[in-house]
Amino acid sequence: MEVDSKIIVVPWDFTPIAEYALQHAVKISRMTHNDVCLLHIVEKITTDGGVKAKQAAMNIKANEIGRNFGVTVKTHVQRGTIFKHIPEFVNDRGASLVVMGTHGMVGMQKVTGSWALKVIAKSKVPFIVVQAPPDDNERYHNIVFPVDFRSEEKEKLSMAIFMGKYFDSKIHILKASRKDESLAKKTNLNLNYTVRMLIQNNIEYEIKEIPSDKIAERTIEIAQEMKADLILIMTTKDITFADYVMGAKEQYIIANSSKIPVCCVNPSSAFANVGQFMYG
Numbered sequence: 001m002e003v004d005s006k007i008i009v010v011p012w013d014f015t016p017i018a019e020y021a022l023q024h025a026v027k028i029s030r031m032t033h034n035d036v037c038l039l040h041i042v043e044k045i046t047t048d049g050g051v052k053a054k055q056a057a058m059n060i061k062a063n064e065i066g067r068n069f070g071v072t073v074k075t076h077v078q079r080g081t082i083f084k085h086i087p088e089f090v091n092d093r094g095a096s097l098v099v100m101g102t103h104g105m106v107g108m109q110k111v112t113g114s115w116a117l118k119v120i121a122k123s124k125v126p127f128i129v130v131q132a133p134p135d136d137n138e139r140y141h142n143i144v145f146p147v148d149f150r151s152e153e154k155e156k157l158s159m160a161i162f163m164g165k166y167f168d169s170k171i172h173i174l175k176a177s178r179k180d181e182s183l184a185k186k187t188n189l190n191l192n193y194t195v196r197m198l199i200q201n202n203i204e205y206e207i208k209e210i211p212s213d214k215i216a217e218r219t220i221e222i223a224q225e226m227k228a229d230l231i232l233i234m235t236t237k238d239i240t241f242a243d244y245v246m247g248a249k250e251q252y253i254i255a256n257s258s259k260i261p262v263c264c265v266n267p268s269s270a271f272a273n274v275g276q277f278m279y280g
Helices: 018-030 048-069 082-092 112-118 149-169 183-202 212-225 241-247 249-254
Strands: 008-009 035-042 073-079 097-101 129-130 142-147 168-176 205-211 230-234 262-265
Touching: 008 018, 008 082, 018 035, 018 048, 018 129, 018 149, 035 048, 035 082, 048 073, 048 149, 082 097, 082 112, 097 262, 112 129, 112 249, 142 149, 142 183, 142 212, 149 168, 149 183, 149 230, 149 262, 168 183, 168 212, 183 205, 205 212, 212 230, 212 249, 241 262, 249 262
Parallel strands: 008 035, 008 097, 035 073, 097 129, 142 168, 142 230, 168 205, 230 262
Antiparallel strands: 129 262
């Protein structure tokens, strides 16, 4: 994440769950000095007067947050659909991060936790998906970081290093245990690379081994046990319609019952050049 330049986008719908997302975004903004942008999507049939009314209400909220927390909050209202126009907006604006609530978006097209992945998968920007307000306004103390065999796993490392540097987070690496020799070798390569980069950046970590056939389940269980502040995952490279309907493992983690925030990094995410944080 670039400091003092890019925006942190919060899909906004005037609901409590959006307020929770805003609280997380403000927490991150105060540390990185990125501006926050509230993005509200209205139905295509919304009149010009309706758009202006929403914009005015959002401006009031933005001014309130700015006064209370000392962060710059921008606003944007756009006609369209959530599934198309949230990804388009964050990609076009080169946002650093999106912080999004998982529950219904009143006044827009309804999005639940099971459909959040449809919005995320179309974006080049990482999403932090939340169901509750942050536990505190200072740190993300413990971050759960599963590591498997995919080459894309390295792409989420920049986010882990970012959190470690800015929030003094401890990274809890969960290594997937693989019986297949080739997959085990790839997993170990990813693990070794992760550890090397964390050491190089003076970030505290620990390693725990988990069964590969229950990665999602064990990730949530361990995160619950330690009362983690964040779970950091990669999304599947090619999400299919069946994944949206039946539930990819990412959806299972996003909708965790402990309401732990989940950071989703897409393959080839534009979040940050890994080198930006590797050697500082």
